[in-house]
Amino acid sequence: MLARVTGNPFLAPSPLPFGFPDFAAIREEHxxxxxxxxxxxxxAEVDAITADAGQATFENTVVALERSGATLERVSNVFFTLVSSCSTPRIREIEAEVAPQLAAHADAITLxxxxxxxxxxxxxxxxxxxLDAESLRLLERRHRDAVRAGARLEPGEQERLRELNAELSALSTEFGARLLAGANAAAVLVDDPAQLDGLPADAVSAAARAAAERGHEGAHLLTLVLPTGQPALASLTDRGLRERLHRASTGRGLGGEHDTRELVLRLVALRAERAGLLGHPHHASWAVETGTAGTVEAIDAMLGKLAPVAAVNARGEAAELSEAAGFAVEAWDRAFYAERVRRERFDLDADALRPYFELERVLxxxxxxxxxxxxxLRITERHDLPLHHPDVRVFDVFDEHGQLGLFVADLYARDSKRGGAWMNSFVQQSHLLGSRPVVLNTLNIAKPADGEPTLLTVDNVRTLFHEFGHALHGLFSDVRYPTFSGTSVPRDFVEYPSQVNEMWLEDPEVLAHYARHHETGEPLPSELVERLAASRRFGEGFATTEYLAAALLDQAWHRLGPDAEVADVERFEADALAAAGVAVPTAPPRYRTTYFNHVFGGGYSAAYYSYIWSEVLDADTVEWFTENGGLRRENGEVFRRELLSRGGAVDPMEGYRAFRGRDPELAPLLTRRGLTG
Incomplete structure (x- = not known):
């Protein structure tokens, strides 16, 4: 994967454009x-700040901190990209070794x-x-973060806090490693191709390729995506294989060498203890303090309005599907019969749409x-930079003033990549550091056999637009200090720009431009466009309930106090879902506890509610665009200027009010999700 050359390329800035990592020179032992x-x-840089005998100034303290850590930033941005997308046994070993060291290093500075x-x-x-407004905000942010991290604790309490942070970092790393290994091990091998009846030809081809890559020539392998729902469940006619695939998905982390349950219990207990040290009743209280929600009560008020109606709708949808099936549908039947009802009601076949969504054209x-x-924007591909995997692609991004930065796309699934889709950066924009952005979108689209087109589902198309919304947030960043760059905003605000960008996939002018048959070039027939629009809210009860179940489960785990004791992960999960009113058998949580990587392996602990919290802003913003003529340059400039370019340099809700002219309203979201009842 990485070429062998002498020297350590991380110890000096990359010589490549925009500081792009020199993957031709990078190897694992670096x-x-x-x-x-x-x-x-x-x-040493921090020691130089504290050794200054003169009076503390903003420049010699806060700005000096912003300038520190360049080497660590370079190696971290590359390494953790590989952890997520090109993991190897050695990389996982290094991660396990370095994660607690990094936690201790951060504590040594903050404390x-x-x-x-x-x-x-x-x-x-x-x-x-x-101070100017951004500088004042930076000083306030540095002070707030230090206090939240324990800078005012007694020495003994700080020592315990360091121990907690180191162990939490190690456990989170181990959770991610076990989940990746467990997901690979749980992939469903199919020896009889007849069982794949209903699966589109390119999906069958991708399954054959996946099996061959693992040494199972002649068989087919259904690999798992991160959420509970697996794409093949909508197409497979073999009910037994559907059940097998569903159980493989929901069984991840339960038993065997990749069991994650003890990690979950330990993570939850340590987070609760840390919150108690920092003066909070539980981890959720500490986590939400810096979000736009502000309090757990605000989260409860939002989720409490949505959950009852969503669950009622989901149960009604299940009854309708059972009637269509002629028997009581189970969780592994839902997607299949939902697709059948969708075809009958809207004369719309999801698989028939895929030939109109070829990857290159959509992109x-x-x-x-x-x-x-x-x-x-003008975006053109370039082929002169070394890459960390052959599937990775790089694009120059220009606006009317010149080049903004680079966009990197890593779109295909592979065994070394964790599931899901995300955006991160190799380089963040900062006027202080003179850096321009290099942002990366990573997806997990099934890769077809060589020479075959990559045909996308509507969900794939939505994910492409969504993740590019995150990329725009990074590319448009126009801030002085790196702390505020791009997507460095509260967790419950970061999904907002990306969710807004989803609106353009169904915009008539945009859809007509990309939705063309990959063989004939014919546009998606207008009647299919109309049916697609008409079917938009079909199944929203299920979709909302599976999401809310995961969000409420996250809250339940992180509302536990330091003295709480949980012995049985599955029982706790079942009780939490029942108590929240979202225990709908056909709508299991989007992520069950044992493979909930967002909160146990990533940064969304007590913050998975963020997606629907951000969607309130998103739905309200879609109304603004519609009211102001939609896809117009003038509208884009307002959105870019007031929100996308500001990063964390302004209070996000102040930025929203500057854009919208008022606070967000809930009604557009309720209408979108069919929850007005």
């Missing part, structure tokens, strides 16, 4: 020395008493420092075209 050197370098004293003195005098004539019409 990582540990670079992490060690990077942590030592930043520690440094001399450094905190300088920040606290500046904070106390902040209104007399004549260039859909995603990039919409960005061009709305923001004046």
């Amino acid at each position: 990582f540990l020395p670079a992490f060690t050197a990077g942590m030592a370098e930043q520690r 440094d008493p001399v450094l905190f004293a300088r920040i606290e003195a500046l904070f106390a005098a902040r209104h007399d420092l004549d 260039h004539d859909g995603v990039f075209h919409a960005a061009g019409r709305l923001y004046g």
